[in-house]
Amino acid sequence: MMRLPRFRYLAPTTTQEVAEVLASEGPDAMVVAGGTDLLPNMKRRQQTPKTVVGLKGVAALRESQNGTGLRLGAGLTLTEIGEDPRVREHYGALHQAAVQVASPHLRNMATLGGNICLDTRCNYYDQNYEWRKSINFCMKKEGETCWVAPASKRCLAVSSTDTAPALIALGAKVHLLAARESRELSLEELYNNDGISYLTRRPHELLTRVELPDATGWKSTYWKLRRRGSFDFPVLGVAAAVKFDAGGGVADARIVLGAVASSPIVVSEAAEMLVGKELTDGVIEEAAEKAGRKAKPMDNTDFVLHWRKRVAQSFVGYALRELRGDDMSETRWNTAKIRFGD
Amino acid sequence: MDEREKQRLKCTVNGESVDVLFDGYKTLLEVLREELDLCGTKHGCELGECGACAVLVDGKPVLSCLTLALECGQRKIETIEGVGDAKLHPLQAAFADLGGSQCGYCTPAMILTAKELLERNPDPSLDEIRESLAGVLCRCTGYQQIFDSVEQAAEELRRGEKAEVNS
Ligand SMILES: Cc1cc2nc3c(=O)[nH]c(=O)nc-3n(C[C@H](O)[C@H](O)[C@H](O)COP(=O)(O)OP(=O)(O)OC[C@H]3O[C@@H](n4cnc5c(N)ncnc54)[C@H](O)[C@@H]3O)c2cc1C
Ligand code: SF4
Numbered sequence: 001m002m003r004l005p006r007f008r009y010l011a012p013t014t015t016q017e018v019a020e021v022l023a024s025e026g027p028d029a030m031v032v033a034g035g036t037d038l039l040p041n042m043k044r045r046q047q048t049p050k051t052v053v054g055l056k057g058v059a060a061l062r063e064s065q066n067g068t069g070l071r072l073g074a075g076l077t078l079t080e081i082g083e084d085p086r087v088r089e090h091y092g093a094l095h096q097a098a099v100q101v102a103s104p105h106l107r108n109m110a111t112l113g114g115n116i117c118l119d120t121r122c123n124y125y126d127q128n129y130e131w132r133k134s135i136n137f138c139m140k141k142e143g144e145t146c147w148v149a150p151a152s153k154r155c156l157a158v159s160s161t162d163t164a165p166a167l168i169a170l171g172a173k174v175h176l177l178a179a180r181e182s183r184e185l186s187l188e189e190l191y192n193n194d195g196i197s198y199l200t201r202r203p204h205e206l207l208t209r210v211e212l213p214d215a216t217g218w219k220s221t222y223w224k225l226r227r228r229g230s231f232d233f234p235v236l237g238v239a240a241a242v243k244f245d246a247g248g249g250v251a252d253a254r255i256v257l258g259a260v261a262s263s264p265i266v267v268s269e270a271a272e273m274l275v276g277k278e279l280t281d282g283v284i285e286e287a288a289e290k291a292g293r294k295a296k297p298m299d300n301t302d303f304v305l306h307w308r309k310r311v312a313q314s315f316v317g318y319a320l321r322e323l324r325g326d327d328m329s330e331t332r333w334n335t336a337k338i339r340f341g342d
Numbered sequence: 343m344d345e346r347e348k349q350r351l352k353c354t355v356n357g358e359s360v361d362v363l364f365d366g367y368k369t370l371l372e373v374l375r376e377e378l379d380l381c382g383t384k385h386g387c388e389l390g391e392c393g394a395c396a397v398l399v400d401g402k403p404v405l406s407c408l409t410l411a412l413e414c415g416q417r418k419i420e421t422i423e424g425v426g427d428a429k430l431h432p433l434q435a436a437f438a439d440l441g442g443s444q445c446g447y448c449t450p451a452m453i454l455t456a457k458e459l460l461e462r463n464p465d466p467s468l469d470e471i472r473e474s475l476a477g478v479l480c481r482c483t484g485y486q487q488i489f490d491s492v493e494q495a496a497e498e499l500r501r502g503e504k505a506e507v508n509s
Pocket of ligand 1: 030031032033034035036037038039040055074075078100101102103106109110111112113114115116117118119160161162163205206207208231232233234389390391
């Protein structure tokens, strides 16, 4: 059996209590929400918190609320996000990302907060203790060398969250609660392009909620590339959101790539060039090419690297054509074995 | 809690109240198999990748290998031991009739997962069956017999319901 290491367990019931526990325990404590990332990591001894703070009993993290936009508690499960009619109707990219995370069993457990804070992944890291020991570990934990790029000064493990690129494209903000001060930042600012310290969240901060702005006039989509149709981590994620003006031209746009770096990559150049134009074949091709150039995946996940570099461009094209109104369901089925009803 | 101290779990398993002591690091899977001798729930990859350990917690299919037993207090847990009685559940009968079960390792997870699906959606499409079972791997059947079994059981259950309404 691959058993969990021993740990001290605490189960506070309010967000304030969680923040206080985190402040007093220091970086040796970690929160557990659904546990679908933390528990495998603990079994593999990648993460070995002395204290585990359970969030399941914190009711406030499971609230959602309509205002000008939509507020989603970090403790909502991905099944709940996937089934929420407000998300489906107004924040299509988030709906599509949530329902493609892992499998239905895992989505019944997995939370939005956990998905946002998901550890970065790498073929040399997501292995059991003995396997990692046999290669003398790696820079991300206990070792010195990065086996993907031995000359690299930083870890290049991959940001593998499906919802983050979608949420960033939708303009999401996150709320971080600490015992003394709290702050709100754009989700983009939560990430560092660094496989080890991939979050700007401090260890004593609790992510309590996600704030989505009003989506009037926006259309959004999320395209995922995965090895198996059934379930798999993303090898590429493309989220795109476009606001159309009355004449059908682009008033505003955001394009975000997932799983091609240690953080989601916002490709503003490609998005900005769309503004003021109509989504013609030529415009889409140019934007896709610009975005594709920003995808610099490393050889530490799945599929052949040179193909992965090229496929980002194709996926940005698919996403934009879908937003323009093309029927992309065949391509969607072929790439991810999923259908989205209208 | 002290990490070496035995923990106490009070919950319901297959309709019966359970009160058991366990080591705090144990997952629900380990407590079911090692403390309660309920070995119908299978231990596979232990990392959430194979789905063999699926059980229903408060009616929802989840993976017992990634569920802390510490977080199961007051919950209602259903394992394969709770499915069927003197008579097989229609899903069990269909899996047996149609070859939905070969080596049998994934079968408890398949049946519990399908049971929840059919309670929620008595007439699922093939795509819906496929999606609900997407997280449970089978290395024997090639899945077709499993989908056929779920379809047959769904039909059987719908027929049973109708008979009840008419009588
Ligand atoms: C087989 C398998 C397949 C998977 N496939 C995918 C996939 O396709 N796409 C994908 O994106 N993910 C995938 N995952 C990863 C994981 O299931 C999801 O990312 C899930 O959303 C994590 O949420 P959780 O609540 O279970 O996180 P947890 O494991 O509870 O937590 C994850 C991390 O976030 C931190 N955290 C959790 N909540 C908070 C909070 N409120 N504030 C601050 N920190 C917090 C934890 O301390 C931990 O570091 C997969 C996992 C498995 C095992
Ligand atoms: S990118 Fe390098 S340092 Fe980071 S996990 Fe992989 S091998 Fe280790």
